[in-house]
Amino acid sequence: MLVDATNDYTGPPSGPEGETSSEVVARRAPGARVLKAFNHLFAATLAADPRRPEGNRVLFVSGDDEEAKKAFTGLLTDLGFAPIDLGGLADGGRLHQVPSGPLLGQDLLRLTPAERQTRQ
Template identity: 55%
Template sequence: MDVGTIGAGTVAQAIARHLVAAGHRVMLSNSRGPASLEAVVAELGPLASAGTAAQAAAADLVILAVRWSDVPTALAGLPAWNGRILVDATNHILGPTPADLADLGGETSSEIVARQAPGARVVKAFSTLYGQYIAADPRHAEGRQLLFYAGDDTEAKDLFQRTFAAVGFATVDVGPLREGGRLMQVGAGPLSALHALRQDGNPE
């Protein structure tokens, strides 16, 4: 499968590393241009490449992993989504601490992301985990790292689940984008920053 990332920081690189290890092609992008990612791509290996945000957004599955203040710019001017899957890994944090949150006006952050990416099938995921937990091998002697996800499109969620369960995460569907997103929302959601293992020991 072809995967793109919009943003190429700690979270995007961690996800990309898991995906290329599983045999997927990943194109990373950031606001500074492909040349700035040469070292990262070289470290990730031959299945990784660098491109523009528009090129990365043309992939079958796209990871959005940028600062909340950069979301509008990151999603502006991209090709029509036409049903491609957008995995929203963002949190609505504005400052240096998780307590400095944007006012969402009663919506979830992923509902706002979905409105800025019309035509995308949005899956909320990875936002409840700190970067080091995403980067680590999700398979542990005690079990597998839980990975919560939410979305409104069953087919998109199924593809997400199969992809990341195969990587080794213990994927858990927490419902639609609105209700599940509230459970995952930083600042109030009970699943935010919940780092736990499923003690079954085997990938799904």
């Protein structure tokens, strides 16, 4: 399993049909089960405890290998994150890649049931 946490600021912005940066990584690592994750937040945020009183920090994951994604999201959950599967590298990867992925920089929490209750 290869988790691509990088952001490619060098290439031209890929349009809706262009190859995503993680597809490029996958093409260059034949045989690897490539996932994209960790790239959308700063390192200091990632290093902090993801378990907040109100809920757990959301991490986005995309990838074409469902088994690898399941194992990785399980690991993230064990670490206290709230993973969200965005789909494959082409569609999901585009949502959290530079420069224009709409999920970049979004530091979200998945609220605990109790917190949701108090906010209703």
